[in-house]
Amino acid sequence: MYVTVPNEFFPQAGKPIYRQRQSDKQSRVKERALITGQTLFREGDRADYVYEVVSGVMRLTRVLENGQRQVISFGYPGDVIGFPRNGRYHTECDVISAGTVKMYRRDALHSCATDVALHKFLTESALEEIALMQDHFLMLGRKTAKEKLASFLIALMNRAGTPLGQYKKIKLPMSRSDIADFLGLTTETVSRTVSEFRHKNIIALDDAHTVIVLEENELLKIAYSN
Amino acid sequence: MYVTVPNEFFPQAGKPIYRQRQSDKQSRVKERALITGQTLFREGDRADYVYEVVSGVMRLTRVLENGQRQVISFGYPGDVIGFPRNGRYHTECDVISAGTVKMYRRDALHSCATDVALHKFLTESALEEIALMQDHFLMLGRKTAKEKLASFLIALMNRAGTPLGQYKKIKLPMSRSDIADFLGLTTETVSRTVSEFRHKNIIALDDAHTVIVLEENELLKIAYSN
DNA sequence: CGGGACTTTGACACCTCTCAACTCTCGTGG
DNA sequence: CCACGAGAGTTGAGAGGTGTCAAAGTCCCG
Numbered sequence: 001m002y003v004t005v006p007n008e009f010f011p012q013a014g015k016p017i018y019r020q021r022q023s024d025k026q027s028r029v030k031e032r033a034l035i036t037g038q039t040l041f042r043e044g045d046r047a048d049y050v051y052e053v054v055s056g057v058m059r060l061t062r063v064l065e066n067g068q069r070q071v072i073s074f075g076y077p078g079d080v081i082g083f084p085r086n087g088r089y090h091t092e093c094d095v096i097s098a099g100t101v102k103m104y105r106r107d108a109l110h111s112c113a114t115d116v117a118l119h120k121f122l123t124e125s126a127l128e129e130i131a132l133m134q135d136h137f138l139m140l141g142r143k144t145a146k147e148k149l150a151s152f153l154i155a156l157m158n159r160a161g162t163p164l165g166q167y168k169k170i171k172l173p174m175s176r177s178d179i180a181d182f183l184g185l186t187t188e189t190v191s192r193t194v195s196e197f198r199h200k201n202i203i204a205l206d207d208a209h210t211v212i213v214l215e216e217n218e219l220l221k222i223a224y225s226n
Numbered sequence: 227m228y229v230t231v232p233n234e235f236f237p238q239a240g241k242p243i244y245r246q247r248q249s250d251k252q253s254r255v256k257e258r259a260l261i262t263g264q265t266l267f268r269e270g271d272r273a274d275y276v277y278e279v280v281s282g283v284m285r286l287t288r289v290l291e292n293g294q295r296q297v298i299s300f301g302y303p304g305d306v307i308g309f310p311r312n313g314r315y316h317t318e319c320d321v322i323s324a325g326t327v328k329m330y331r332r333d334a335l336h337s338c339a340t341d342v343a344l345h346k347f348l349t350e351s352a353l354e355e356i357a358l359m360q361d362h363f364l365m366l367g368r369k370t371a372k373e374k375l376a377s378f379l380i381a382l383m384n385r386a387g388t389p390l391g392q393y394k395k396i397k398l399p400m401s402r403s404d405i406a407d408f409l410g411l412t413t414e415t416v417s418r419t420v421s422e423f424r425h426k427n428i429i430a431l432d433d434a435h436t437v438i439v440l441e442e443n444e445l446l447k448i449a450y451s452n
Numbered sequence: 453c454g455g456g457a458c459t460t461t462g463a464c465a466c467c468t469c470t471c472a473a474c475t476c477t478c479g480t481g482g
Numbered sequence: 483c484c485a486c487g488a489g490a491g492t493t494g495a496g497a498g499g500t501g502t503c504a505a506a507g508t509c510c511c512g
Contacts, residue, residue, distance in 0.1 A: 005290060007269075043233075062364055064231065066451070070364040085357035109353075110346070112338045120336070126352045127335075131311035133359045138288055138296040140366040141410025145468070176491060184367025189468060191492055208476095208491060225292070371500070402459065412501060417460055434459060434509085 001074045001159055003151045003183075004135035006224065030103040034058075040082075040093040040101070047084030049103045050122060053077050056099015057173045060091040061181070071182035073136075074174065076159055080125040084109075097173035140184050148183040149193045150223035153203070157213055170211040227300045227385055229377045229409075230361035232450065256329040260284075266308075266319040266327070273310030275329045276348060279303050282325015283399045286317040287407070297408035299362075300400065302385055306351040310335075323399035366410050374409040375419045376449035379429070383439055396437040 034040060034056060041047070043062065058075030072091050075081040077099075082089055084106060104118060109126075112119040139151055153170060161168040172179070176194075177187040185193075194211075197203045202219060204212045213219060260266060260282060267273070269288065284301030298317050301307040303325075308315055310332060330344060335352075338345040365377055379396060387394040398405070402420075403413040411419075420437075423429045428445060430438045439445060 005288075007290075062231075062360055064233075064364070068364070068368050070367050072360050072363055083353055083356050085353060090357050090360060110350070112345075119338075123349045123352070124336070126349070126356060127309055127311060129356055130309050130352060130359070131316050133356070133363075134288055134298050134316060136363070137298055137359075137366060138290070138294070140363060141296050141407075142294050181367075186469060187491080188470085188493085192468095195492070224290075401457095413459080414461085414502085415500060418500095421460070 001076045001079060001155060002132040002136040003139040003148070003155050004132055005138055005151075031100050032103055033100050034095045034098060036095055036098045038095045040095060041089045042092045043088075043090055045089050047082060047087055047089050047106050050080060050082045050084070050106055050109055051075075051093075051101040051103060053079045053081060054100045054102055056095060056101075057097035058099075058101075059094045059096045059174060059178060061094070062091050069181045070184075071174075071178055074182070080122065080129070083126055083129065096178070145183075145185055145189050145193050146196070146222050147224075148185065149179075149190065149197070150219045152179065152183060153211060153213065154216075154219055154223055157216075161213070164212060168213045168216070169206075170213065172209045172211060176208075227302045227305060227381060228358040228362040229365040229374070229381050230358055231364055231377075257326050258329055259326050260321045260324060262321055262324045264321045266321060267315045268318045269314075269316055271315050273308060273313055273315045273332050276306060276308045276310070276332055276335055277301075277319075277327040277329060279305045279307060280326045280328055282321060282327075283323035284325075284327075285320045285322045285400060285404060287320070288317050295407045296410075297400075297404055300408070306348065306355070309352055309355065322404070371409075371411055371415050371419050372422070372448055374411065375405075375416065375423070376445045378405065378409060379437060379439065380442075380445055380449055383442070387439070390438060394439045394442070395432075396439065398435045398437060402434075 031054065040051065040058065053075045055077055058079075058081060060072040060075060060081060061069055062072055063069050073079075073081075074096075075093070081093060081101075084090075087106070104122060107113075108115050108118045109122045139148060143151065156170050156172070157168050161170050163169070174182075175187075176190050179185075180187045180190045183190070194203075194205070197219075198205060200218075202213075202215045202222075204214055206212065257280065266277065266284065279301045281303055284305075284307060286298040286301060286307060287295055288298055289295050299305075299307075300322075301319070307319060307327075310316075313332070330348060333339075334341050334344045335348045365374060369377065382396050382398070383394050387396050389395070400408075401413075402416050405411075406413045406416045409416070420429075420431070423445075424431060426444075428439075428441045428448075430440055432438065
């Protein structure tokens with residue numbers, strides 16, 4: 001999941017394109033169950049599989065020697081994660097909410113010899129990924145803390161929000177510092193900005209990890225206008 | 227070209243992986259000459275071709291209604307640009323330094339029916355692109371102005387620097403505001419930071435668009451340590 | 453020589469980071 | 483049952499970096 005920008009061609013922020021995927025032939029596709037806290041792969045590991053998130057939430061991170069960390073993306077159901085570079089993963093993938101992933105052998109990504117449909121699905125997913133990341137650049141490079149957080153909540157709401165009466169509820173399985181490292185902020189700024197939205201009655205919190213969006217229009221205004 | 231981070235697997239910042247590309251069969255590949263200022267494609271255009279930069283420099287940008295602009299990347303020789311989303315470009319591509327591009331029909335990207343080698347070249351380029359963009363996230367989200375500019379100069383130096391005595395010379399075909407929009411800064415901050423490096427004798431300027439790197443180690447320190 | 457775009461520099465404001473303290477939750481163990 | 487500690491989240495004060503606004507300088511090209 002990336003923070004994307006709605007435009008004339010793709011008006012709905014956060015909503016991924018529904019990629020057609022014919023039901024896996026005789027469901028030969030291997031799945032794997034994951035528990036919270038588990039590490040699916042590390043940077044530098046040989047990439048034997050590319051994964052599609054079926055349920056749960058994954059966190060993809062990239063770390064420098066000095067401890068600086070960037071959360072590259074969150075893997076939500078439907079997301080394809082683990083695109084390799086030269087046969088190796090270049091991020092770490094941790095499970096922040098238990099779930100399952102489909103496992104696709106990496107060679108299906110590189111060659112169409114064995115399964116044309118799967119190869120096409122994976123390469124198209126890679127192209128989609130590039131487009132989403134480009135939008136994310138804009139967010140990282142050009143938005144303020146308020147705009148970043150508002151965009152993030154909207155993206156999550158569109159992607160994984162559940163109705164709650166007239167409102168929408170968002171579960172945040174990630175920590176404040178995960179959000180901060182995703183948006184290029186500090187935990188303190190994230191926390192402060194959440195509080196600000198709360199005091200302005202734009203959102204409400206059930207607990208620190210459950211947001212209820214009270215004023216969606218207000219969020220949209222903050223995220224995208226100006 | 228992205229600003230990437232050297233690590234144990236890919237130690238050299240900015241240096242792209244040399245992607246094998248067997249000489250185009252009987253050189254059937256169409257080329258196209260481009261002049262400075264020309265627009266190769268716009269956001270939303272139907273993507274009939276994917277391009278490989280042969281010479282010159284391209285600028286890929288993404289713009290919002292309110293005028294906010296993000297330079298997504300600069301296309302240097304060897305870069306593949308114009309990856310489509312749903313058959314359309316999602317950035318604008320302008321020529322900032324005249325040159326030529328190779329034109330690959332888009333279907334070679336989607337299907338391996340006609341030219342397996344070309345298909346593989348393009349999809350592998352897309353995977354490479356994802357990896358480079360992930361590094362770029364780190365730069366945008368976590369670096370200061372000085373670190374950003376130093377990293378940028380190093381990337382350019384490794385990619386397109388020419389020897390000048392014991393030093394390296396870097397041509398900057400893009401404007402200060404292009405650099406700013408690429409690094410997530412303002413033109414003023416870019417200009418100020420360039421001046422700071424100049425006053426500290428880390429770099430020298432022939433003119434505003436020609437940098438001579440005097441103290442590469444100093445740049446590296448600024449870019450990557452702490 | 454003049455005009456316009458680009459670049460540089462300055463002053464100032466403000467946003468975000470840093471450092472620090474406090475709260476809250478939760479689990480452990482006396 | 484309560485004390486305690488650990489970890490996460492929140493809040494506050496202050497500093498500093500970067501954006502904003504403005505003006506001057508520079509270069510290019512007619």
